[in-house]
Amino acid sequence: xxxxxxxxxxxxxxxxxxxxxxxxxxxxxxxxxxxxxxxxxxxxxxxxxxxxxxxxxxxxxxxxxxxxxxxxxxxxxxxxxxxxxxxxxxxxxxxxxxxxxxxxxxxxxxxxxxxxxxxxxxxxxxxxxxxxxxxxxxxxxxxxxxxxxxxxxxxxxxxxxxxxxxxxxxxxxxxxxxxxxxxxxxxxxxxxxxxxxxxxxxxxxxxxxxxxxxxxxxxxxxxxxxxxxxxxxxxxxxxxxxxxxxxxxxxxxxxxxxxxxxxxxxxxxxxxxxxxxxxxxxxxxxxxxxxxxxxxxxxxxxxxxxxxxxxxxxxxxxxxxxxxxxxx
Numbered sequence: 001x002x003x004x005x006x007x008x009x010x011x012x013x014x015x016x017x018x019x020x021x022x023x024x025x026x027x028x029x030x031x032x033x034x035x036x037x038x039x040x041x042x043x044x045x046x047x048x049x050x051x052x053x054x055x056x057x058x059x060x061x062x063x064x065x066x067x068x069x070x071x072x073x074x075x076x077x078x079x080x081x082x083x084x085x086x087x088x089x090x091x092x093x094x095x096x097x098x099x100x101x102x103x104x105x106x107x108x109x110x111x112x113x114x115x116x117x118x119x120x121x122x123x124x125x126x127x128x129x130x131x132x133x134x135x136x137x138x139x140x141x142x143x144x145x146x147x148x149x150x151x152x153x154x155x156x157x158x159x160x161x162x163x164x165x166x167x168x169x170x171x172x173x174x175x176x177x178x179x180x181x182x183x184x185x186x187x188x189x190x191x192x193x194x195x196x197x198x199x200x201x202x203x204x205x206x207x208x209x210x211x212x213x214x215x216x217x218x219x220x221x222x223x224x225x226x227x228x229x230x231x232x233x234x235x236x237x238x239x240x241x242x243x244x245x246x247x248x249x250x251x252x253x254x255x256x257x258x259x260x261x262x263x264x265x266x267x268x269x270x271x272x273x274x275x276x277x278x279x280x281x282x283x284x285x286x287x288x289x290x291x292x293x294x295x296x297x298x299x300x301x302x303x304x305x306x307x308x309x310x311x312x313x314x315x316x317x318x319x320x321x322x323x324x325x326x327x328x
Contacts, residue, residue, distance in 0.1 A: 007125040008090065010098040011202055012112065014152055015132035016324030017104035017270040017307065018287030020162040023052050024132060024195030025099050027056075031199055036096040039089045041067045041082065042061035043074045043103045050272050050305050051101065054283065057297045060167065062153045063182065065095065083118045087219040090122040098124065104270070105148070105234070108155040116207075125206040128187075130197065131156035135166040135289050140178040157187045158201055164191045166289055234307055235314035239322055241276075241302040247323035249277050249284070253293060255320050256286045267313025271321065278326050 013021045022042075028040060042051045052068040067085040074082050082100075082278040089095055102111055108129070115126050123170055132150045138161045142149050153159060159182075161167075161175050179189045187204070190197065241247070259266045271286035274296050283296035284304070306321055 007119075007123045008095055008098055008204070009202070009206070010086075010115065010119065010124050011127055012102065012115070012129040013110070013132070014102055014106060014108050014111075014129065014156070015104065015160075016134065016137065016152065018289070019104065019132040019134045020195045021101045021104075021132055022054055022195075024103045024130070024160075024162070024197055025055065025101060026060070027195045027197065028099075028199070029064060037062060037065070037094050039065040039067065039092075039095050039098045041069065041089075041098065041100045041231070043069045043101060043106070046313050050274060050303055052298075053274050053299055053303070065089070065092065067100055068218050073106055074100070074112065075107040080115050082114065086115075086122060086124060090124050092264075099254050106152075107148075108152055112155060118227040119237065127194070127206050128157045128201055128204050129155060129207075130158045130201065132158060132160045132162045132195070134287060135161070135163050135171075138167060138171060138175040140174070143178070143328075144310065153182070157207075158168040158197075159186045160197065161189075161191045162195060163193055163289065166312050167191045175216065180287050234309060236305065236307050237314055237318050237321070238303065238305045239273075240304075241323075243276060243299065245276065245302065246326040247275055247277055247302065248326045249275060249282065249293065249323055252284075252321065252323050256291050259286070260281075260288065260290055266317075266326045267309040268317055269307045269309055271304070275323060 013024055015021050025040060032038065040055050042055060052066050052070075055064060056066050067089065069081045069085065086098070089098055100111075100115070102108075108131070112126065112129065119125060133153075137149065143153060144150075159170070159179055164172060176189065176190070179186065188198075188201070256271065259268045268286070269288070271284070271291075273284045275282055275284060276298075281296045281298050283292075283294050285292050304323070306317055306320060308317055
């Protein structure tokens with residue numbers, strides 16, 4: 001077990017769907033280049049673990065230890081699995097740092113309280129909470145109008161506007177101005193691309209514990225609590241195929257490109273997957289701002305996951321989000 005004299009630092013990397021949480025963790029892993037043994041607790045928004053595949057392919061010289069908790073939100077339906085994951089990691093030798101990547105619909109205050117309650121009896125301590133914001137939401141109107149979005153920002157120690165190559169200098173200025181007025185102020189506000197975060201953020205002191213927090217909180221393991229009405233309507237879907245099957249992504253990419261232009265009408269919120277194509281394995285990631293399709297190491301299966309704003313949208317995209325098998 002890790003030494004109780006030097007608790008393992010733990011960091012929460014939060015943000016709404018498509019903010020770049022996984023990318024930010026990957027960037028940290030690349031920076032370390034095997035200097036640290038990193039563990040990641042990843043809370044996939046779907047049930048088949050695409051984020052687990054993405055992180056598992058990182059840092060081949062010293063791959064991270066992955067604890068996947070798919071198919072539910074850490075702050076309500078799966079906190080017991082978070083407790084089990086952290087207990088297991090605390091007992092493993094040579095874990096230098098733990099990241100938790102919650103789903104994009106997490107209630108961050110609740111998750112932070114759960115983490116502090118769980119780690120109170122473990123050689124693990126919460127250090128920093130980082131919230132990433134996607135380009136379409138780096139405006140004060142989202143903060144004022146959306147309670148869910150506001151709590152992600154309020155609970156962050158470090159606030160990041162990610163993928164700033166997709167916003168104008170004027171938008172960046174507005175973001176800096178309104179975040180400078182936040183109370184209490186953040187340790188830092190950062191504008192970046194590709195999830196590039198300053199490494200010294202992860203060397204800060206442990207967050208102060210609140211001994212009364214756990215006593216004041218009822219035990220709600222397995223008891224869902226209220227997310228916003230919008231979050232409750234979201235529907236997930238997924239597709240899988242054998243690794244030997246080869247797929248043509250061109251028709252699928254064309255549909256996703258159209259969805260960027262008509263996102264509100266189409267109801268697609270997020271899509272990601274790893275798929276075997278005639279040009280090799282590809283990592284596909286889609287958000288309302290755009291999509292990318294990049295080379296990726298071979299995987300045991302092809303898999304695609306998506307999340308939609310309503311059951312009707314999910315029914316439509318369950319038909320549209322199926323690659324066409326490549327004729328060999």
